[in-house]
Amino acid sequence: MGSKFGGDFLVRARNVTKKYDELRAVDDVSVEIRPGEIFALLGPNGAGKTTLIGCITGLITGFEGTIEMAGFDVVDDYRVTRRLVGLVPQELNYDAFFSVRQVLEFQAGYFGVKPSPERVESLLEQFSLLDKADANTRWLSGGMKRRLMICKALMHDPVLLFLDEPTAGVDVELRDELWQYVRNLRDQGMTIVLTTHYLEEAERLADRVGIINRGRLLRVDARESLMDEFGRRHLDVTLKHGDARTWAQKFGELNVEAVDDSMLRLHYATGDSNVNQLLQVLVGQGAEISDIETGRSSLEEIFRTLLREDAEEVSEGGAR
Numbered sequence: 001m002g003s004k005f006g007g008d009f010l011v012r013a014r015n016v017t018k019k020y021d022e023l024r025a026v027d028d029v030s031v032e033i034r035p036g037e038i039f040a041l042l043g044p045n046g047a048g049k050t051t052l053i054g055c056i057t058g059l060i061t062g063f064e065g066t067i068e069m070a071g072f073d074v075v076d077d078y079r080v081t082r083r084l085v086g087l088v089p090q091e092l093n094y095d096a097f098f099s100v101r102q103v104l105e106f107q108a109g110y111f112g113v114k115p116s117p118e119r120v121e122s123l124l125e126q127f128s129l130l131d132k133a134d135a136n137t138r139w140l141s142g143g144m145k146r147r148l149m150i151c152k153a154l155m156h157d158p159v160l161l162f163l164d165e166p167t168a169g170v171d172v173e174l175r176d177e178l179w180q181y182v183r184n185l186r187d188q189g190m191t192i193v194l195t196t197h198y199l200e201e202a203e204r205l206a207d208r209v210g211i212i213n214r215g216r217l218l219r220v221d222a223r224e225s226l227m228d229e230f231g232r233r234h235l236d237v238t239l240k241h242g243d244a245r246t247w248a249q250k251f252g253e254l255n256v257e258a259v260d261d262s263m264l265r266l267h268y269a270t271g272d273s274n275v276n277q278l279l280q281v282l283v284g285q286g287a288e289i290s291d292i293e294t295g296r297s298s299l300e301e302i303f304r305t306l307l308r309e310d311a312e313e314v315s316e317g318g319a320r
Contacts, residue, residue: 010035010160010191011056016065018051018215025051026063027215033160038182038192040206040223042199042303048215049195053162056193058082070159083111086153090165092145094137100124100148101133104155111156123151127181143174150181160191167201179205199300211303213310223299230302235266235275237282238291247287254278 011033018026026048033039043049054060056067058078067074069081094103104123105115124130127147132140140148146166153161163182167175182205186192196202202209203223210220219226239247239262248258254274255267268274282289 009033011067011069011193013052013056013067014065016052016055016063016067018055018060018063024215026055028065029212029215029217030065031210031217031220033191033193034208035159035191036186036189037207038186038194038205039208039210040202041193041195041210041212042197042202043212044197044307047197047212049197049212050164051215052212053087053164053193053195057085057087057162059087083156084159086156086158086161088149088153088161088163088166090168092149094148094152096136096138098137099134100129100137100140103137103148104151107152107155113156115155119155119157123154126184127151142170143177146170146174146178147181160193161185162193162195164195165197166194167196167198175201199298199303203299209299211306213307214314216310218306218310226302227296227299230305233268233294233296235268235278236291236293236295237264237266237278237289238262238293239264240288240290247282250281250285251278 009032011031013029013031016026016029017024029048029052041049041052051060055063056069056074058074058081061075069084072080072084074081095106098106101120101124104120108115108119120133121130124133127150129144129147129151132144137145137148150161150163166182167178170178179201182192182194186207194201194205206223208220209223209226211218221229236259242261244258244260244262244264248256248264251266254277256278257265257267259265264278266274266278279292
């Protein structure tokens, strides 16, 4: 099920703008999606995520700019590019009068593909639905229905899978289950674009992250690069005798704060010597340490920082 196309990118969008009257739902966006990666498109509700995906998949037309998929233009060569895409929308969209097997057979026909019993069996087995193959879809559990939606999107053997808010409104157990299926697809070579406003989802799954707000793409980078650039690391030192506030006053040259009476927190950059300096002073001056823990900013904090900077830029420059 891996990508059939080589090259450095599978999708290349250049200066894409989509307007609805005076609203720029997508505003001069340029982005590339690489084969075999999970690309997470992050943004708050109304940021332009679904509109951009609609332009790429052919569901939305009349946009400015150009979009290529595997070297084909999504407007001029739409018959080819739509065949390359599998789309899992946020809403369930299958006919509840048919069995699971029938839903997949009909889905293949929509793309002019003869429904292969072997293909149906393979997908149902991969997504743990084989024992429900002949069951009416109305009687599936919520998790089974979500998995069926992914099977539908894969039935015509696409090279690019779009997941639009795949875990919106689902419980934690189902979310973790769906995440594992997504990882398995990536490991098999599938290219996946994930739109979400759940920061943890992107942090757990994505190879690269694009952050969009007010229709504009603010940043695209590897997840770890974003974490290294914006993520603040910290060291929490818990003291036995509840004298953290007194100790904090001794580290004026370091970025040390007393979180409470017993915990000191040092903020530091990767590779600096402040961690050693803090611990050497504490141990050297007789502090009794009961626990040490390290951590760093989450992708959510980075996301909020970029949105805040964008809001400040828009405010300074006037309303768009």
